Amino acid sequence: MKFRSLVPGLALTLISGVAFAQTTAATGADAALAGPGITMGKTANGPLKYVNIQDSDLVTSKLVGVDVYNKQNEAIGEISDVVIGDGKSVIGIVASVGGFLGIGESYVVLDPSSVALAQDNGTWKAYVDTSKDDLTKAPKLDYSKLKK
Template sequence: MRRILIALAATTMIVGAAAAQTAETTTTETFVTAKPTDVLSYNLVNLNVTNNANESIGEIKDLVLSEGQLTGYIVSVGGVLGMGERYVIVSPKAVKITALKHDKKWTAVVSPTKDQLKAAPEFKYEGRWKR
């Protein structure tokens, strides 16, 4: 009888320790800490975009997230004062985002020319993405 109680107590301790480790793992995966180099979305939406020739391209209008990862920036191109503009999705790898600490401003630079962006596949806010 004594052996059964000792075995039961040992089993309970092992199961309890395993459960505690699982709970701890879940807690650390739930919360993260923002690093000083991280960028918040409000710094990006409506940010003017230029190309390498310092020509104004448009603005970042939205972010595309896929399975929790940033997969694209929706950028307005063409048009004047919002008339005739269209949207294209640009890969995050093609956009250089920089914080200018002294001006407290952000910049976004892409390498494609205006013509290349105008020729890119158009993204439309319709169906699932209708605003």
């Protein structure tokens, strides 16, 4: 999908800018999912600023592909995309569920506030409070219906 290859770069830009708006150090899901208020258009929000990335920061190139687990520590999906609403902030995390080796999988959009991100022995994991069955039954995202 062409869209899937563009989203990590756009989301990286969004998440990299989180440090602009931080007055206190955010951690975990807050650091990864907060948005700096990026505006779509030809006018920037202000003067150019630079950010120092910390080892504990999470960029979307590492977020896409992270396994999603439930409270029983069972892998129930995988993060496959990030949704940015009106070019301003992250409004959804797309998870692929079901299927095998990319065949028969479907996509659901999770509210970022319902996803917790944490490192487990150096590997990022996403945690949600649901079962694999409930996630499979959730409303589906149809990529073919998205405007190009």
